[in-house]
Amino acid sequence: SSSGLENQIFQYIDLHQNEFIQTLKEWVAVESDSIQPERRQNVTQMVELTADRLRAMGATVELVKLCSHKPDVQSLLLPPLILAELGKDPQKPTVCFYGHVDVQPAKKEDGWKTDPYNLTEIDGNLYGRGATDNKGPVLAWINAVESFRALKLDTPVNHKFIIEGMEEAGSLGLEEIIKENQRFFSDVDYIVISDNLWLSNRKPALTYGTRGNICFSVEVQCGERDLHSGSFGGIIHEPMTDLIALLDSLVDTSGRILIPGVYDDVASLTEEEKKLYEAIEFDLEEYKNNTGVKKFLYDTKEEILSHLWRYPSLSIHGIEGAFHEPGIKTAIPAKVIGKFSIRQVPHMDISIVKRQVIKYLEDVFSKRNSPNKLKVSVPISAMPWVADINDPLYTAARTAIKTVFGQDPEMIRDGATIPIAQMLQNITRKSVMMLPIGAADDGEHSQKEKISRYNYIQGTKLFATLFLEIAKLHGQLQEASNTTTAN
Ligand SMILES: Cn1cncc1C[C@H](NC(=O)CCN)C(=O)O
Numbered sequence: 001s002s003s004g005l006e007n008q009i010f011q012y013i014d015l016h017q018n019e020f021i022q023t024l025k026e027w028v029a030v031e032s033d034s035i036q037p038e039r040r041q042n043v044t045q046m047v048e049l050t051a052d053r054l055r056a057m058g059a060t061v062e063l064v065k066l067c068s069h070k071p072d073v074q075s076l077l078l079p080p081l082i083l084a085e086l087g088k089d090p091q092k093p094t095v096c097f098y099g100h101v102d103v104q105p106a107k108k109e110d111g112w113k114t115d116p117y118n119l120t121e122i123d124g125n126l127y128g129r130g131a132t133d134n135k136g137p138v139l140a141w142i143n144a145v146e147s148f149r150a151l152k153l154d155t156p157v158n159h160k161f162i163i164e165g166m167e168e169a170g171s172l173g174l175e176e177i178i179k180e181n182q183r184f185f186s187d188v189d190y191i192v193i194s195d196n197l198w199l200s201n202r203k204p205a206l207t208y209g210t211r212g213n214i215c216f217s218v219e220v221q222c223g224e225r226d227l228h229s230g231s232f233g234g235i236i237h238e239p240m241t242d243l244i245a246l247l248d249s250l251v252d253t254s255g256r257i258l259i260p261g262v263y264d265d266v267a268s269l270t271e272e273e274k275k276l277y278e279a280i281e282f283d284l285e286e287y288k289n290n291t292g293v294k295k296f297l298y299d300t301k302e303e304i305l306s307h308l309w310r311y312p313s314l315s316i317h318g319i320e321g322a323f324h325e326p327g328i329k330t331a332i333p334a335k336v337i338g339k340f341s342i343r344q345v346p347h348m349d350i351s352i353v354k355r356q357v358i359k360y361l362e363d364v365f366s367k368r369n370s371p372n373k374l375k376v377s378v379p380i381s382a383m384p385w386v387a388d389i390n391d392p393l394y395t396a397a398r399t400a401i402k403t404v405f406g407q408d409p410e411m412i413r414d415g416a417t418i419p420i421a422q423m424l425q426n427i428t429r430k431s432v433m434m435l436p437i438g439a440a441d442d443g444e445h446s447q448k449e450k451i452s453r454y455n456y457i458q459g460t461k462l463f464a465t466l467f468l469e470i471a472k473l474h475g476q477l478q479e480a481s482n483t484t485t486a487n
């Protein structure tokens with residue numbers, strides 16, 4: 001149940017929900033797609049709009065120039081990173097919020113029922129690119145901070161913000177910047193990320209882990225230019241045929257990765273962990289309906305969740321240089337690049353997996369006796385992340401969830417990768433938590449991305465309540481440590 005103070009804040013948030021939605025509409029209208037280089041200007045514009053919003057709230061904002069040290073064409077026009085702060089009371093805990101304001105590409109022709117860049121409300125759902133990933137949650141946090149200010153209430157915590165514009169492209173250049181700005185994080189006590197979804201459409205969740213990812217590029221080249229298949233088909237080793245064989249050698253039909261040694265360092269499943277999975281309410285039918293997939297590789301909740309969260313997987317994403325447009329084209333592509341990635345988990349080591357994959361692909365390739373050139377590279381990789389769910393930050397979040405949603409959260413991990421989670425945990429040694437506000441059917445990256453009005457507004461209340469809970473807890477913690485020092 002909520003206190004008088006909380007009720008006052010909740011009432012304010014309820015009363016101002018249409019304004020919050022209007023701001024989200026303005027944010028969604030900016031096509032801040034970080035994948036297509038021609039939209040990069042819009043990403044920078046979106047970062048500036050976010051900076052303006054933070055400044056309007058009284059925050060000090062620094063725009064840090066991103067410059068990836070890795071040679072990459074995309075680094076030419078990187079949007080700046082936001083490091084902002086609001087409040088510097090040494091008596092209060094400092095909470096750092098991470099979010100991103102870039103989005104996945106979206107075109108009406110992809111099959112959207114509404115204009116993806118015009119936030120549209122249908123039956124209580126707000127459809128638009130970035131509505132749930134991640135503009136909605138970033139704004140919910142800002143709205144929550146703003147609500148204290150608007151009510152002239154003392155803010156319970158000091159705030160810091162790290163907001164980026166290249167997350168969807170793999171957080172290019174982020175790690176270097178965080179390392180170069182370690183001082184910014186020196187007084188941060190807690191880190192919160194809200195960039196994933198609940199496991200269910202209705203039941204809130206708290207996330208304590210994500211998988212990492214290693215992205216591979218496999219290039220097979222025969223000559224300098226494409227050839228006519230009528231004039232050359234039958235007399236050459238075709239790169240595409242080599243590549244398809246290589247890609248086909250990676251996983252079997254049961255989803256098992258065929259690269260020798262890949263599973264060697266995967267942490268074994270403990271009894272405790274098993275119990276955590278068993279306790280989760282997971283509606284397999286609802287989950288299938290959300291995706292439109294009729295049959296999964298596994299039938300039980302435990303198998304499905306463990307294969308999403310704590311076992312590695314390999315996915316094939318595409319082939320650059322292959323003919324993919326509709327129609328017929330009878331060419332033999334001269335150079336093709338296969339793209340696949342391995343979601344890795346504790347305690348797999350990125351450099352070991354990289355070596356295993358390269359050796360395996362070279363072995364498979366050499367058996368083909370192909371004169372073509374093979375090149376394997378790793379354009380990006382990110383570590384998996386797992387947090388201690390007994391940390392006080394998690395206790396504060398559980399209480400806040402119970403207050404706002406009237407139920408305990410599902411304790412979950414996420415199969416996707418939030419590169420910054422492990423980066424921040426490693427560099428700051430502070431507790432990192434992921435606190436999603438979007439529902440399982442929000443359709444991140446899909447043609448019907450949405451956040452519901454309910455989730456957006458309750459999410460705002462959740463964040464406001466979290467500030468209060470962290471402050472309470474921090475006070476108790478400080479008292480406890482003062483007592484220890486006195487003794
Ligand atoms: C781009 N990229 C390549 N490797 C990892 C990523 C990040 C990406 N992150 C998400 O989707 C966050 C979900 N809210 C992913 O996990 O694919």
Ligand SMILES: [Zn+2]
Nearest residue numbers: 133134167195
């Ligand atoms: Zn995201």
Ligand SMILES: [Zn+2]
Nearest residue numbers: 133168444445
């Ligand atoms: Zn995303």
